[in-house]
Amino acid sequence: MHSWIHSIWDRLTPADRIVILLPLALGLFFVLQDLRAPRSDRARVTAEGQAELLIDLSVDSSYRVSGPLGMTELRVADGRVSIVASPCRQQLCVAAGEIWRQGQLLVCAPNRILVRIPGSSANPYDGVTE
């Protein structure tokens, strides 16, 4: 059934195989680490030129944050935060869904908004630069 995969794999050069397998292995390692991170009850919202907003994930509510393109709308529900509306074209941040684990991110690059669940010991930058 997978003979066509074998025939393609056989024709790849050694460098091809490295450039395919190495990122997959490294990616898997870090993704598994991310998935084991504990949940958190707070999130930090950073928007350009504004004070950082610290939001409580234990209370269901919604927030509006302004960026260069307009208002980005956040919703907190069941201890998770998501971007529900954004003025950007690609809507990647809306499609990214909910986050609740330490180290997770939601980014809207066009509207320059970053939502992050701060980590504890995993991230040495917390408490030093913020």
Next chain:
Amino acid sequence: MKAFASKKITWIAVFTTTALLLFLFDSAFPRPLPWLKPGLANAVTLLALYLFDLPTALLIVILRVILGNLLFGTLFSPTMLLSLGGGVAAALVMGLSRFLRPGLFSPVGLSVLGALTHNAVQLALAALLIVRSDHLWALLPWMSFSAVLTGLLVGLSTWLILTRLAASHLLKIDCLKAIDC
């Protein structure tokens, strides 16, 4: 000489148009995961690297990015900076390894390399210039997954096109060492 120039310009126009169409298709395509963008236009860059040279491939990338962002109304916006940076960096890395170390990578490997470069450079530009946060790098593992996946898709398509083109003798292609063409 004049005949050569107009033929070359025609090819550049055809390649740019094809890249632009794929770029638009990419954006309209529904995504199973937010970072999983097919990057189909990279197939055109890769083809240009096999059929022409690095400067021509770079020209096609730059024209595609300008026209694509013009159509989307994002000309000279951060979005355009990201597509320009990613596209040019991918073309440079693929082109340099193709011409400096021919035979090291097959079109499939080059495509994956290009996709990885594209994602990493976009993330770096976003982290340094747009969102200005080091925390963005946490997305790199997820993006490397999608880069390998989409790079394989684009690379295998390009490989098929190149083998068909070489077999048809329509275009002169210097033979690809790793791939029987």
